[in-house]
Amino acid sequence: MTIAIADDLVLPRKRNRILSKFLGNRSAMMGAGLVLFFIVIAVLAPLIAPHDPIKPSFSTIRKAPSAIFWFGTDELGRDVFSRMVIGARASLMAGVVSVAIAVLLGVPFGLISGYFGGWIDATISRSTEAMLAIPFLIFAIALAAFLGPSLTNAMIAIGLSAMPIFVRLTRGQVLTIKAEDYVEGARAIGLPNFWIILRYILPNVLPPILVQATLTVATAIIAEASLSFLGLGQQPPNPSWGSMLNTAKNFMSQAPWMSFFPGSAIFLIVLGFNLFGDGLRDALDPREN
Numbered sequence: 001m002t003i004a005i006a007d008d009l010v011l012p013r014k015r016n017r018i019l020s021k022f023l024g025n026r027s028a029m030m031g032a033g034l035v036l037f038f039i040v041i042a043v044l045a046p047l048i049a050p051h052d053p054i055k056p057s058f059s060t061i062r063k064a065p066s067a068i069f070w071f072g073t074d075e076l077g078r079d080v081f082s083r084m085v086i087g088a089r090a091s092l093m094a095g096v097v098s099v100a101i102a103v104l105l106g107v108p109f110g111l112i113s114g115y116f117g118g119w120i121d122a123t124i125s126r127s128t129e130a131m132l133a134i135p136f137l138i139f140a141i142a143l144a145a146f147l148g149p150s151l152t153n154a155m156i157a158i159g160l161s162a163m164p165i166f167v168r169l170t171r172g173q174v175l176t177i178k179a180e181d182y183v184e185g186a187r188a189i190g191l192p193n194f195w196i197i198l199r200y201i202l203p204n205v206l207p208p209i210l211v212q213a214t215l216t217v218a219t220a221i222i223a224e225a226s227l228s229f230l231g232l233g234q235q236p237p238n239p240s241w242g243s244m245l246n247t248a249k250n251f252m253s254q255a256p257w258m259s260f261f262p263g264s265a266i267f268l269i270v271l272g273f274n275l276f277g278d279g280l281r282d283a284l285d286p287r288e289n
Contacts, residue, residue, distance in 0.1 A: 021283045028279020034272025038265075042088040051079035053086045054237045062255040072257040075247060083239035084261055090240045091269065094155050094224035094233070095217040101159025102166050103213055109163075110170025111197055111205075115178055124167065131164040140223050144232040151224075151240070154233040158223045162216055169212055173205040207284040214277035218270040225266050241266050 022028055041048060051069075057077035065072045071080035113124040131139070143157035177183060178201060186196045227233035228242030236243060241262040248259035 018283045022279055025279040025282060027275045028282070031272045031275025031277075031279060034268055035276050038088055038092060038269050038272065041085055042092045045085045045089055049079075049082035049085045051082045053078060053082040053239050062251065062258075064255075065257055071261045072255065074244070074255070074258055075251060080244075080258060080261055083244060084241065084265055087234075087239035087241050087244065087262070088265070088269075090151055090228075090234045090238070091221050091224060091242075091266070094151065094158065095221040095273075097155045098158035098162065098220040098224070099213050099216050101156065102162035102216065103209065105159070106163040106166030107170050107205075107209060110167045111174055111201065113167065114171040114174025115193065115197055115201065121171075125171070128164045128167045128171075131161075132168070136161050136219070137223060137226060140227065141230065141232065144227050149232045149235060151228075151234045151238075154224055154227045157227070158220050161223070162220065165216065166209065166212065169208060170205055173208060174201055177201050177204050211277055211281040211284060214273060214280055218273035218277070221266065221270055221273070 055078065057073070060069070060073045060077040062075060063069055063073040063077070069079050069081065071084065074080055074083070109124050109128075113121045134142075140154075140157045140161040143160055144154050147153035147157060183196060183200050186200055191199075224233055225240070225242030225245070228240040229246045231243075231246070234240030234243055244262040245259055245266075248255070248262065251258055
């Protein structure tokens with residue numbers, strides 16, 4: 001009873017310390033603000049976009065930014081602002097879904113590898129090392145080319161390419177945690193391995209996984225933009241920041257706004273996720289909590 005009461009008092013205090021530390025980090029709050037801004041833009045995209053992002057208008061080809069077309073128009077007369085707003089959905093969805101795939105596949109393999117050891121650990125570890133030997137973006141491009149050009153296949157390719165990162169991270173955390181006294185005690189009283197992993201190990205590996213997932217979203221957004229730039233991601237006429245940059249490269253001198261705004265959006269959203277992830281890592285650091 002005393003232990004339960006102590007836990008009820010300690011856990012809220014720890015959560016409050018983590019929250020106050022995160023809220024006191026200016027760069028983390030700026031990152032969270034940027035991420036929230038782009039999420040709101042993506043969710044409300046159909047309401048925000050003032051023009052049809054797909055329909056061409058040959059009377060407004062490559063118009064400079066103005067009161068009517070805030071970010072100018074592209075080579076087919078389409079409103080760049082409307083295309084960017086709708087394109088935010090593709091970029092954010094690609095980042096979140098890709099990381100979700102990587103986490104859902106990588107974490108179970110890391111838990112099994114670190115907890116059971118032996119030939120299971122050797123097999124999973126060698127396979128992970130082989131995948132990590134291939135540069136992330138090259139691996140994603142190869143998978144996307146094999147699966148075929150589409151946003152869905154691009155997300156699958158990015159998720160599979162990022163999976164080894166979470167396998168290795170989870171395995172390393174499990175190797176440390178499974179040697180703790182409370183895990184040994186759970187084994188001693190005969191609790192099944194599945195319950196030990198689920199109840200005692202997984203909750204303790206979640207904080208670093210959450211931080212890594214946040215940082216990997218930024219990497220996934222860049223990867224999606226790269227794949228779309230190469231024609232392996234979002235397919236025309238549907239807008240994507242990467243495909244918009246691919247088109248804009250042919251009009252750098254005539255219409256620089258076509259590349260400036262998508263490039264700035266990619267920079268800001270990646271900066272936001274990186275700052276948010278760094279702040280989350282500092283707030284969850286067990287050495288300071």
